[in-house]
Amino acid sequence: MVFSSDNRKTLECRAKNPALPQALETSHEMNVYFPPERPVIHGLDSEGLVKKGTLLRLVCVSHGGNPLATLQWTMSGTVLSTTWEVETMMQRSSSRVNLLIEPKNNQAELRCEGVNQVSPSPLYDSRKITVLFEPEDVQVLGKFEAKEGEEVTLSCYTSSSNPPVQIRWWLGFKELNNYTVFVSEVRHLLRRTYYYIG
Known part of the structure; x- marks a missing residue:
């Protein structure tokens, strides 16, 4: 049985008998596929209070996984972005989105999903936005x-x-x-x- 911690470790096989002056060896690097961690949204507090006209600069980050996660942003079911970048050395995926908040966004659910081909289902982080705005007249x-x-x-x-x-x-x-x-x-x-x- 292999685990995610075995990913990229070297698997070696050595063979030796009395007729060999030294053991024969062969090796391969293990490539273990495993799901990423749940993504996390940064740039919006847990209460989700935002004033009308605010430009939110949000980042969604998912660590680990092989391969690294693909990320998607949605707001109340509507896709906002399907672009992301990977940082192999840091073992993470990240996606950025900028939102100009309007009154119509009040009580909208902002969601970031992360998935790879071995995820049983998409993992996600979500926030409900509460927009503070004044009456127009x-x-x-x-x-x-x-x-x-x-x-x-x-x-x-x-x-x-x-x-x-x-x-x-x-x-x-x-x-x-x-x-x-x-x-x-x-x-x-x-x-x-x-x-x-x-």
């Missing part, structure tokens, strides 16, 4: 004219943001506290709408 809707004593309903609406924004209502110098909050989620982009009744 805010609007107040409703009736802005009223008779004294009349009840009016106003709403304040913000576009998507993460985390959801916190809006406070003011009338002149007085902060208003009589309102209800509604939050809706659309494709992992958070919206918050506030309704004020008073």
